[in-house]
Amino acid sequence: MLSLVASPLALAAAENASRRAPANIAVWILVWAELTEFALFFLVLLVVRAHNPDVFAAGPGQLNTLAGLVNTLLLLTSSFCVARGVAAMQQGRARRCLHWLGGTLLIGAAYLGVKGWEYQWNAAAGFDSRTNVFFTLYYYLTFNHLLHVLVGMCTIGWAMARTHWGHFNAREHEGLEGAACYWHMIDLVWILIFPLLYVLR
Template sequence: MPGEAGTWIFILGDMSIFSGFFVVYLVYRSGDAQLFDSSAAYLQPLFGVINTLLLLSSSLLVVVGIRAVRLGERTLAPGCFIGAILCGVGFSVMKILEYSDKVRHGITPTTNEFWMYFYVLTGLHFFHLLVGIGVLLYLTVKARKVILTAKELAFIEGGACFWHMVDLLWIVLFPLLYFVR
């Protein structure tokens, strides 16, 4: 198993908390499906599609980067991590544009229950994405080292697993918020 056991405990705990949020969202959604459906109609799926493509691309780059680290390719690995960072920055720009569009139209977390959940769930994910970008920056620096200790390699692998978790959470959030009717 890549990474350290502590990393996996953290990832499992984080995913468990998000799973709880998803269940709560679905319970409240079932209580007022009409409100949730009419509110979700104001979402622009193109934002979500672009963000999904950015995160899937970033995960592919991280996989290639990890493989390059394991093979000792010290120029390819940092480049892949930088590419993943750029995809994360692209996601951030798209999310800020989406939030700005909603706020400009008077749609805020206090508009109704759907929008409260939308902003909380996507905001928590966005926070994880920003932390993940920081982790990827650290991995970029570590990947340039000529010799890595077993602990450093485990940290790089664990950081990559965290990034994949951020991607996986979006893969659940996107259809849950934008398409479930």
């Protein structure tokens, strides 16, 4: 009788274990801390926007929307690559995982290149962080995000090294999941930055 009761309980426990959140609690604390930081500055952006409607109505039209759109597409594609990399590792296909993570790094580098070109375009048009309050917030948010992309690229690079060294396998790859979660957070933040700065008027 006890075995009949214990068996469903064991199955339920195993099912719950298989449904665990990716990565570990430390990664999620970091992700939430980063999201909280950006949320505070989004709030500042909305408050300042409410007090300077004319400046913020003109601001998006002065930016290079194409650069923002290209970077949005790049980051969305990079998230797909990271997800495919984790899926490959879950299947025990380390080499394929490395290919997908390498693609993520290349796309991250492309993002940095587009952002650098966009900053040069702004400078040629006479816009910098002192132009007005819109550009002050634009440069703060986008440069802060750029720094997070650099950190994310380092994290993905470290995950690639550990994958190459055989530290991850189909059952044990928590570090890879942590790197993927951080990268998805970076992409999520950009999906919010793009409409707030480049689209809404």
